[in-house]
Amino acid sequence: MRVFYLSNVMRKRLFYLTATLALFAIEFCIALFVHDGFVRPFIGDVLVVILIYAFIRIFIPERVRLLPLYVFIFAAVVEMLQYFKIVEVLGLQDNKVMSTIIGTSFDIRDILCYFVGCVFCGIWEVIRYKRETADPK
Numbered sequence: 212m213r214v215f216y217l218s219n220v221m222r223k224r225l226f227y228l229t230a231t232l233a234l235f236a237i238e239f240c241i242a243l244f245v246h247d248g249f250v251r252p253f254i255g256d257v258l259v260v261i262l263i264y265a266f267i268r269i270f271i272p273e274r275v276r277l278l279p280l281y282v283f284i285f286a287a288v289v290e291m292l293q294y295f296k297i298v299e300v301l302g303l304q305d306n307k308v309m310s311t312i313i314g315t316s317f318d319i320r321d322i323l324c325y326f327v328g329c330v331f332c333g334i335w336e337v338i339r340y341k342r343e344t345a346d347p348k
Contacts, residue, residue, distance in 0.1 A: 223272035227265045234262040242311065256324035257331070260286050264332045274340050279332035286325040293317040 217225065238258055245251045264282045271278075294317035303309040314321075 220272050224269050227268040227272065230265040231262060231269060234258055234265060238262060252318075253320070253324050256321050257328040260325045260328035261332055264329070274336060274343075276336070279329040279336060282332065283325055283329040286329075287322050289313065290317060290321050290325070 238255060241251055241255045241258075245255075260282050263286070264279060267278065267282070275281075293314045296315075298304050298310050298313050298315050303313070304315075
């Protein structure tokens with residue numbers, strides 16, 4: 212009988228792949244079915260940076276101490292580009308998918324939501340790092 216063994220790196224990649232797919236499914240459902248004033252605009256924005264973080268961790272499974280900060284900067288820059296109507300500048304206003312991904316309206320509260328999501332990612336990094344260093348396997 213052959214035992215299937217996944218290396219630590221592969222387990223991390225599989226974990227983050229699963230998390231990315233789950234978060235994407237949640238975001239997709241929020242975009243399609245939730246039309247309220249809280250979950251869609253706020254929880255969706257918190258989750259989107261966690262989704263980006265998890266996606267990056269598939270390819271970089273080892274700890275990157277400042278990754279949550281980098282994700283926050285990326286999300287804040289995209290939000291600032293919305294202020295300058297980047298979708299219209301690029302001529303994508305008629306492309307519903309790209310308009311949804313990039314976003315069409317600037318809101319400072321979105322940046323706050325990105326910050327909250329990235330704080331969760333930072334806390335996750337600290338917890339995982341402490342657990343890995345305390346329990347070397």
